Amino acid sequence: MKKFINHVDDFLVETLSGFASAHSDLTALNLQPTYLERKVLTPGKVALVSGGGSGHEPLHIGFIGRGMLDAACPGEVFTSPTPDQMMAAAQAVDTGAGVLFIVKNYSGDLINFEMASDMSNLATATVLINDDVAVENSRYTTGRRGLAGTVIVQKLVGSLAETGADLEHCKAFGDRVNKNTASMGVALTSCIVPEAGTTTFEIGDDEVEIGVGIHGEPGRRRDKLMSADAITAELLEAICNDLQPAQGSEVLLVVNGLGATPLSELYLLFNCAQKWLDKKGLSVSRSLVGNYTTALEMAGASFTLCILDEMTKEHWDSPVHTAALRWGA
Structure with missing residues (x-):
């Protein structure tokens, strides 16, 4: 294993300390228990709290x-955060309008966020992200997994919360966005969890894993390496079969890198995807390309489509200022 690392046991704390120092204008780090919170809170605004295992940066701390987000709870690498982290984060950022938990559909995350919600004396609600169309069930999840669609939900609901919308409306919007969002990924290589020191799975130099999860969970099938156009067509066909967008629909297309794929290849995939969607009569009116939901140093990518309407376009275009995503005034 070759990584920039001092001691395995200190990996998370040193990573979070570096992030908090680099972005001290935006976030503050608490280590007992561990969470990061927004430096400047808005009184009376619904607070958005998310989290999950580390190793997927910039998700969630970068947003x-x-x-x-108002707070994020990072667990150890590929390991759920604990209920006490979530409770402490929620209490730290609640300003009176309640707390919305945005949770990816992984068993540990789901159970621990449910426990935090049940034990909290705050008004809370949960949006469950399950945008991965590759599998319906796996030993890592109950139902579909959460992938890069998480970023879309966080951005759109975060924008709505900034307008003063109440907890009920923020949850309903998040659920609607999640329902209109679907993703699927492909891996060219595995990754190495620092604590393990070896690759999570073995894959040949001439193979790809179609439908891989962001922790290295198996996908739909293992196959020989195909052209970018062929891979794009298979992933987008599965996504569109799930979403069933009407011809002429406007969509947000996210091409997300899994950690080790060059940006040049991600833009090549975007080009492949836009051509495929054009032929299907779908209009890519919003886009995002880059590393947003990663799997350590895994080489690969995922596609995410979100069906847009006037409300979602408005909230996607609205100003955002985080470490990993920023535009507008």
């Missing part, structure tokens, strides 16, 4: 700030 703390104006227009997105």
